[in-house]
Amino acid sequence: MSAHDADAIVVGGGLAGSAAAIAVAKAGLKTIHLSPSGPPDRRTSALMMPSVDYLRSAGLIDEPAALGHALTQIRIIDATNRLIRAPETLFDAREIDLPAFGWNFANARLLERFQTVAAGLPNLETRSASVTGLTGNTLTLSDGGSLSAPLIVGADGKKSLIRTEAGLRSHETEFAQSALVCDLDLGRPIGGASIEFHYPKGPFTLVPAGGTRANLVWIDDRDVLLAAKEGGPEQLIAKFREKSQRLFGTISMASPAFVFPLSTLSVDSAGTDGVVLVGEAAHAFPPIGAQGLNLGLRDVADLAAALEASDRQTSDWAIDVSRDYAKRRSSDLARTGGVVDTLFRSLLADMIPAQALRAGGLWALKLAPFLRRQAFAVGMGQR
Numbered sequence: 001m002s003a004h005d006a007d008a009i010v011v012g013g014g015l016a017g018s019a020a021a022i023a024v025a026k027a028g029l030k031t032i033h034l035s036p037s038g039p040p041d042r043r044t045s046a047l048m049m050p051s052v053d054y055l056r057s058a059g060l061i062d063e064p065a066a067l068g069h070a071l072t073q074i075r076i077i078d079a080t081n082r083l084i085r086a087p088e089t090l091f092d093a094r095e096i097d098l099p100a101f102g103w104n105f106a107n108a109r110l111l112e113r114f115q116t117v118a119a120g121l122p123n124l125e126t127r128s129a130s131v132t133g134l135t136g137n138t139l140t141l142s143d144g145g146s147l148s149a150p151l152i153v154g155a156d157g158k159k160s161l162i163r164t165e166a167g168l169r170s171h172e173t174e175f176a177q178s179a180l181v182c183d184l185d186l187g188r189p190i191g192g193a194s195i196e197f198h199y200p201k202g203p204f205t206l207v208p209a210g211g212t213r214a215n216l217v218w219i220d221d222r223d224v225l226l227a228a229k230e231g232g233p234e235q236l237i238a239k240f241r242e243k244s245q246r247l248f249g250t251i252s253m254a255s256p257a258f259v260f261p262l263s264t265l266s267v268d269s270a271g272t273d274g275v276v277l278v279g280e281a282a283h284a285f286p287p288i289g290a291q292g293l294n295l296g297l298r299d300v301a302d303l304a305a306a307l308e309a310s311d312r313q314t315s316d317w318a319i320d321v322s323r324d325y326a327k328r329r330s331s332d333l334a335r336t337g338g339v340v341d342t343l344f345r346s347l348l349a350d351m352i353p354a355q356a357l358r359a360g361g362l363w364a365l366k367l368a369p370f371l372r373r374q375a376f377a378v379g380m381g382q383r
């Protein structure tokens with residue numbers, strides 16, 4: 001009889017952890033998912049077509065239209081009033097012969113769906129305990145118990161305890177900016193267009209959420225956002241109208257506003273000695289170009305591929321899986337992190353050369369079909 005409680009333990013009940021628990025169980029491993037309950041996730045996620053295709057092929061969703069809203073256009077408006085301004089740029093999914101770039105989902109709805117799928121898997125057990133420590137492949141739990149498994153999947157978010165305890169080195173840079181999110185009802189619908197107003201301190205983005213509803217992601221200095229939130233709904237709405245250049249008629253708030261601190265986080269390696277990291281435990285960056293969860297789902301897809309390629313008859317199979325997984329993830333994590341970081345810094349740059357480069361880049365994207373196609377491929381995370 002095995003000395004372990006399971007073949008794999010997945011730590012963290014966010015979207016990355018829940019998708020990972022399902023993928024690991026579907027690979028045939030006896031799996032325990034530690035998913036302590038927390039406040040509902042108020043964010044929304046724009047998932048690009050390759051991620052949506054993955055969700056479908058992995059049995060995580062059926063029809064995206066049942067859960068989310070199609071993203072057919074991306075409109076970028078330079079609202080910086082800088083000396084060198086970029087042109088207004090419109091990207092349309094039809095240019096790459098697709099009906100949509102992707103779909104926008106409410107995280108809470110997606111999670112509910114994942115939980116339904118998880119409940120149907122007999123070899124996947126979900127528990128609400130959280131982890132307080134990790135020694136070797138044994139986890140100590142908040143309920144006083146302990147659990148062990150050859151493979152530990154850390155999906156416990158940006159402040160990952162699993163990452164620290166496994167000795168996987170990370171680098172985090174905190175920004176002065178935060179993101180304010182809330183749902184808005186607009187006087188004029190935006191159809192399938194995501195509309196980004198680029199301001200010097202960060203973009204103000206409206207993402208389609210069906211009908212007249214839009215999900216707002218407003219990036220600005222944390223103090224500015226907290227002061228705007230403290231001012232109450234009326235002042236906030238006045239600010240939203242100003243920021244959206246009064247293009248959408250009356251605006252009302254359809255949910256409370258929440259402010260998320262922003263940082264970038266990267267790891268030297270996403271796996272070692274039978275421990276692997278997925279989702280924000282392995283990477284985080286500002287919500288620019290909708291990459292975070294898209295990358296998290298690519299982690300899960302690579303974990304499934306590493307499991308499929310492994311020989312579980314060998315005694316060191318989990319160590320081999322963690323090594324193979326780290327190798328599979330390294331270039332995607334480095335490339336995506338680099339692209340988002342450069343993009344974010346170019347949006348905030350005060351230097352004239354950087355502004356010129358950014359404006360020049362958007363002109364090039366506006367005018368050169370080849371460059372547009374390259375940009376689409378990077379933005380959609382095509383490998």
Ligand SMILES: Cc1cc2nc3c(=O)[nH]c(=O)nc-3n(C[C@H](O)[C@H](O)[C@H](O)COP(=O)(O)OP(=O)(O)OC[C@H]3O[C@@H](n4cnc5c(N)ncnc54)[C@H](O)[C@@H]3O)c2cc1C
Pocket residue numbers: 011012013014015016017018034035036037038041043044045046047107129130131132155156157158161179181217260278279280281287290291292293294295296
């Ligand atoms: C404003 C905003 C907008 C975004 N928009 C997009 C977008 O449009 N597209 C996109 O792709 N991405 C987007 N992202 C990024 C995306 O939301 C995240 O990448 C994703 O939700 C992270 O999921 P996760 O499961 O890795 O982490 P989390 O959601 O942070 O989940 C971590 C989980 O681990 C649990 N946990 C923590 N510690 C322990 C412990 N010790 N024991 C057990 N459990 C533990 C927590 O309770 C939590 O449930 C956005 C992010 C923000 C902030």
